[in-house]
Amino acid sequence: MEQGHQVVCHLDRLLAARRMTLAELSTRIGVTVVNLSILKNGRAKAVRFSTLTAICQVLGCQPGDLLTVTPPTREPAQRHKPRGN
Secondary structure, eight states: OOOOOOEEEOHHHHHHHTTOOHHHHHHHHTOOHHHHHHHHTTOOSOOOHHHHHHHHHHHTOOHHHHEEEOOOOOOOOOOOOOOOO
């Protein structure tokens, strides 16, 4: 069973706090709005360090302000039923 990542992106919160649009950030760092939107909405599978650096420089933040890891969710233990003969 494959699990997805547990990294959460807080780009929307950082943009709102700085009253900046995704389009403005896109122009300032040279990354397309589509790629930033994928990151913002948690659908990115990877992010380049150069992109992360540029975002942090423009927004005046650290990578830990932008990305956090959520604790893994535990699935309820499965109860095993005794097998009848």
